[in-house]
Amino acid sequence: MKHLLLDDKPIYLQVREQIEDQIINRQLQAGDQAPSTNQLVNFYKINHATVSKGINQLVEDGILFKKRGIGMFVAEGARKQLLEKRRQMFVEDYIVTLVQEAEKLEITEEEILKFIKQVKGSEK
Numbered sequence: 001m002k003h004l005l006l007d008d009k010p011i012y013l014q015v016r017e018q019i020e021d022q023i024i025n026r027q028l029q030a031g032d033q034a035p036s037t038n039q040l041v042n043f044y045k046i047n048h049a050t051v052s053k054g055i056n057q058l059v060e061d062g063i064l065f066k067k068r069g070i071g072m073f074v075a076e077g078a079r080k081q082l083l084e085k086r087r088q089m090f091v092e093d094y095i096v097t098l099v100q101e102a103e104k105l106e107i108t109e110e111e112i113l114k115f116i117k118q119v120k121g122s123e124k
Contacts, residue, residue, distance in 0.1 A: 011046055016054035020082050023063065023074055030079070034064055034072040 005014050019035070022028040035043075040051045055072060058064040063078045102112055 005044060005046075011044075012050050012054035012057075014054075015040060015044065015046075015051055016057055019054070019058060020063070020086075023079050024082050024086070026079070028074050030074050030076045032074050033070075034058075034074060036071050 005011055019028070028034060034055075037048060037051050037055055040046075040055075041048050044051070055064065059066060059072070061081075062075055063082065064072045065075050066072055098112070102108075107115075
């Protein structure tokens with residue numbers, strides 16, 4: 001049985017994002033050893049090449065680095081880099097759409113901020 005994997009996006013991206021989430025949430029910190037490819041294959045019950053593709057993208061982006069014969073480790077500055085990337089994605093995926101819809105509905109910036117504060121207040 002596969003753990004925590006959805007059908008809405010490629011599995012290698014989900015594996016990559018879950019490791020990114022662990023770094024962002026400080027479950028993995030700079031210098032920490034990341035889960036091995038074999039550990040991820042066994043946990044998710046998926047193909048080795050699929051896991052490797054996600055891991056290799058993290059290495060190419062400088063989030064993880066390889067220590068030959070030892071494993072993968074979280075690079076210095078990885079969390080900061082991921083936060084910057086995710087913030088930009090947040091703006092593109094949510095804020096742009098929010099602003100466009102608000103303009104259509106003639107909602108002011110002040111009203112948007114009021115709505116955000118209301119939502120945040122209701123979550124506490």
